[in-house]
Amino acid sequence: MSDMSLRGERRDVSPSVVVQEFSKLRDEGYNMLVDMTCVDYMPQKKSPRFDVIYRLMKLDALSGQDLGRLEVHCAVDETPVLHSVKDIYPNADWLEREVWDMFGVKFADRPDIKRLLMYEEFVGHALRKDYPIAQRQPLIGPKSGDKAGSPSFNILHPTITGE
Secondary structure, three states: OOHHHHHOEEEEOOHHHHHHHHHHHHHOOOOEEEEEEEEEOHHHOOOOOEEEEEEEEEEOOOOOOEEEEEEEEEEEOOOOOEOOOOOOOOOHHHHHHHHHHHHOOOEOOOOOOOOOOOOOOOOOOOOOOOOOOOOOOOOOOOOOOOOOOOOOOOOOOOOOOOO
């Protein structure tokens, strides 16, 4: 099976009409949102910076047969111009939270979105290309600043000596 047959066709959609387009796609038989992810084009200074990618599938409910797939690409900047599709595909609730958590792409109609993979005190968005990889987070690593592999890193109980 070729890579293209797994991915299906590609369609580019403007952020301003994403909800209307996904309603049409659902009516066309794309009844399952399989995945949602994002690409950060920061090093290339591309504008818009992000490409949010939705992967849809036509699934025959009786046979379980895959009747077709579609990738929907939506180019967005950091401003919240993308609208949620969770009313059309309920699992989008979790996938949108993941995209926001990891990339910082905001959804205009989800102002109170909560983190899904990172803890609430985490600062930033870990999969953005401009995320400082050596940045120390509030709850990660020893407070002393020791590096991983040092004797004090992740010690739960002190070693008892002098027996």
